[in-house]
Amino acid sequence: MSTTENGNQSGSVEHTDLNVELVVAASRKAASTAISAGDRAPLFSLEDKRMGLIALEDLLLKGPVIVQFRRGAWCSYGDHATDAVASVDQSDSTERTSVVVIEPPCRVSVKYPSPALPVLLDANMAASRSYGLAFELPQSLRAYYYQLGYTPPQTIEKDTWLVPLPATYVIDRDGIVIFSYIDVDYRKHCGCKELVDALKAAQTKRTAKFRTSLVAS
Template sequence: MADVQTDDSAAMRPARQSRQSEIDAELALGAAAAVASNALRAGSRAPLFTLSDRAGRRVSLDELLSAGPVVLHFFRGGWCTFAESSLADFAAGYEDVLALGASAVAIAPPCGSAVQRASGHLRELLDVDLQVARAYGVAFELPLRLRATYERLGYTRPAASEASRWLVPIPATFVLDRDGGAALVHVDVDYRKSLDIESLLRALKALQARHATGLHAMRERPGRSL
């Protein structure tokens, strides 16, 4: 009886691809971690900006803050399945954010198409050159080895960046008080993780309680006699 020889390469291919994905992820995490220490910190004043939404309407952070606390959610773009998932979770809690007297916007890098999500009310602002992401310290340069892979996934390099820059946002969520100070900062270089909505809502409730206490104290303060 003749020996039957089998080709193990096909069976081994998924394992090799999985291992390569892990290596690529670690490389991206390392590049992001090298700059994440420069991200905006809690207690710091957030940089002001003006960006356009997908309908071309201009939105300024200063205007948003004039109405109350603001939540900024930076995500990697529609080309990243993890970003799609995190944005869907963020959008699912959008009405709860509004109920606590805050507004919320998602800040998107350049990409071919908008992220599909359940809510059509969450505004998506386009940071086409990642200038805002850089100002907040949440953009890193993509390692050379990963560039072709990311482009195949749909990643678009910021057009206005220097020719050698291949910037990618670091997933981040900032809760800004009405004075522009960062009350909560969540920056995680692991793009497979995101801030859970419960933690976000707790931070907003704490801000709401703080302002309520401050307003009550002002009302109770005796008037100055002439």
């Protein structure tokens, strides 16, 4: 038995492996040029059906922010990655941290992995594109993805089938990405420890910056 692209069991190993290889190849360029550690994080304001409009700029006023981009509710591989960020959100070992999950709308009902985690709907994949995470899905996979529940965003370009590349970012209060995890193999994800370490590093940096300002004054 093998695992299909959305995480369910299937008996067609060859078909599954080919699908993964096609997606990996198509997403490599986006992965190499996407926003990464050291870059300034593009701002966004997106809607969560339960909490209303949420803006990154507002979240940064409270502390660092973990932003996770997922392929959508139709793909169960994102659930494991979200479990990791949900664990960080519940941790009291770091300063106050906001966590948001971003995914494009699809025909599958949105899953809320945790009552505390807003799932922001990225209409037309505006946020994904601003982070450089959007890539063109190969023609041969489009009918298959549509069957799974994915609906491509409406764009100006005709015959465009954009899909988001999964990614996880830690953004400090100054709006700088201090940690980024992007893997062209959507079945992989970063762990909770990596995120906690990044947040602790951000706290250490902020404390040192605060002490330096006190000395200067």
